[in-house]
Amino acid sequence: MSDHSPDLVFRGACVHTLVPGRLADLTVWDRDPADCPDGALRDLSPTHTFIGGLLVADAGGPSADGEASPAESFGT
Template sequence: MEHGGLAGPEQRARAVALGIPVTIQQPLLHDTAEVEEGYWGPERVARLFPARGWIDLGAQVSAGSDFPVGRFGAMRSVWGMTTRQTVIGVKGPEHAISYEEALTLHTTQAAHLTGESHLRGTLTPERWADLTVWDRDPAKAVGEALRDLNPTHTIIGGQVVAPR
């Protein structure tokens, strides 16, 4: 289920029972909250992308940034999942998840979703060395510092692909 944004509790439970994997694209909430509130109202917008609910139900859930569709890369998505910050303020803070959970959704869970957990998702022997090097330690970044991290290098399959 792409985005998993508007699924209510009953739909989430059914998706989990059926084994349907879910992806969350948190930057869509950040970027479009104001427009969505105009059409759907603040209560419905606050319920969008309920990562906490999906995780608590035991869903096979992963996350992405929707980059380059949106202007956010992966770490901004992690920041959004942990803060629920949008262009018009915090929406649905009860759906926030921890940094560790958000990072897992972008790494090991994303590899599991694509059927590539035997190749990527963790830095272990016999797996591809896919990783991003940041200008600061993401685990120690707080608030806007996490949001504003910039990658210095991207390595895919052991090869540096950015910067070029």
């Protein structure tokens, strides 16, 4: 990961470090990837996905508010 990636998407002032008040793109996994053998990494499943600090999907699927998940159009 590049230390300059937030600047490339013009969000350098509000992202880059995981601290209160900053935005986060984050995936939470069902197991700790650091504790998995290499061959088991492909078997990990995401339990939650956050984009811009907002929960956009959980293990049950896209956000439950009835709206399309931002993850579906993210980057398009």
